[in-house]
Each structure stands twice: as structure tokens, then as C-alpha cells.
Amino acid sequence: METGDRTVLALDLGATQIRVAVVTPDGAVHSRRNVDTPIRDGPDAVVASCIRELQAVRAAWEARADGAQAEAIGISAPGPVDPSRGVILDPPNMGPRFRDVALAEPVAAALGLPTVLDRDTQVAALAEGAHGAARGCTDFLYLTVSSGIGGAIVSDGHLLRGPDGTAGELGHILVDRGGPPCGCGARGHLEAIAAGVALAARAREAVAGGAGGMLPGLLADRGAAFGAREVALADEAGDPVAGGILADARDAFAQACVSLVDTFNPTRIVVGGSLARNQGERWLQPARDRVARDAFRVPGQRVEILAAELGDDVGLVGGLELVRARLWT
């Protein structure tokens, strides 16, 4: 059988959910399952849960008479990771016990299949490149804007990894020297201004500083659940304080896109993640305008800034492409 005709098991490990599925060579996702990630029970419980779900999805698939057997496993995991060893290093939102957790090896041993793992944004870029908004592109950037901001760089048809596999952390480019503190410990990074966690933090600061309008009521209502969604709702309803916070975020994102276009000369910048998805054109158009105004002329005219196409399945579809890139080439 040609390697292009093979089916894989895909695992998408996130801070809130473990998702698994079978992905056929056309990129179609079958027999999806998902469970809450048992972060509070520690890394061993998370690994055990991943293995259980993979075994369950394989059993369900093989019970179908027409299903080709899965021949490898592709894993999308929260970064940073060591892709060569299949180890999750120290992800910021998986709890303090989640350090240097080997995932690919126990999964491979339990399922008896070759297994590869990479950072979620790298896997998403492979998926969008093969089946989504960057189909046919050999040079593109992928950005995900949700509670944090992640990225990936595809150059000349290959993912840029760097010697440690950590390249492409585009959320941590500097957009405001001396700006607000970032989760990584530095200041003024894109993520510290334009990510969901940052929007909520700015709104809380504004309320603490005595800002009026809709934000104090929303914060009192939602309490600990107050987040970027509430800030965006207030912005859409015309609240000027929320409007200022969102305008700042869109501007920081637009400014970052100019730097990225000048640095990488991408054909496309594909933008995924829940915050960008909910904002839609309100998020993308300011970036296009800013690139047209400020980027180098030739790459600025070439680049298209587009919404990602694969939505919540991106980490699963990417599992297939990760296996193709790492095992079957």
C-alpha cells in the first residue's frame, strides 16, 4: 500500500479536553471521542486517559467491517515540547506537576504503533497547509489567537523547528517595549496585549481603576468566569472602555503582522483560535490595512491574511499530516 493510503489514530491533548479520532488519508475525521483532561489527577492520569481513549477509538473503528486499520499515531500537544523524544516539557496551562512528561513512548508501547508528537500549533499548521486555508502554499505562517497566542512557520514547504523544536512562538514577538508583563516573564509581547487572558486582565484593571460602562456589571455577574468573551460583548455593544481594549489588541496584532510579513515573506498568514474566530473580519481587516500601509511593498502586496478553515478538528487532521511528515516521507 502507498503511504498516502494509510489511516492514522490522532490524539489532540489540550488543557481542557482530550480528543481522539481516526483520520483517513483524505483528511476525513471519524469516530471522534472526547473527555475532560484530568489535570488535577496529575500527569500519569492524563497519559492513562489518552491511552484509554485511543484504545477505545481504535476498537470502535475496527468494529466497522470496511475500516482500514490505523497504522500510526499522531499527537498534538501543548507546547513547549521536545518533538524528537515525544516529551511535553513545561506547558504553562497544564498545572505545576506537568513537567517533562513522556507521552509518545507510553502511547506507542500501549497501542503497538509508531507514534509522533509535536506542539499543537505546528500540528495545526500542517493541517491547514494540507487541508485548510493554506492549501497549496509552501510559505505561510499560522497564528492561533485564543487565551494565548501561538504560531508556526512553514518555509519552503517545511515546518521551521529549530535545534530544540521550539521555533515559531509568534505570540512572543515584541510589540510594545516596556508594555504589560507576558506569561513568559518578559514584557510587551503580542500575547500580553492581544490574547484572551490579556483582554480580561486589562478589563479587570480598568474596573479596579474606577472605569464605568458595562464592564463593572459584567465582572460582578460573571466573577471568576469573566474573560475575553465578556470584553468582546461589551465592545460590540458600544462600551468605550472595552472598545479601547479591543482596539489596542487589534492594533498590536496588526503591528505584529507587519513585522512577520517583513521577516518571513509569507504567501499567507492563516489565523485560527477562538478569539480570532469570534472577532472575524473585525480582527483580520485592521491587520490587512496595516500591512498594506507599513510592510515592505513587494511582500506586503503578496500576502493574504485569512481565517483558518479547520476549526476544532485542526489538531486531529494535523495528526495525519504529522505522521506523513515525520514517518512516511
Ligand SMILES: [Zn+2]
Ligand atoms: Zn511572552
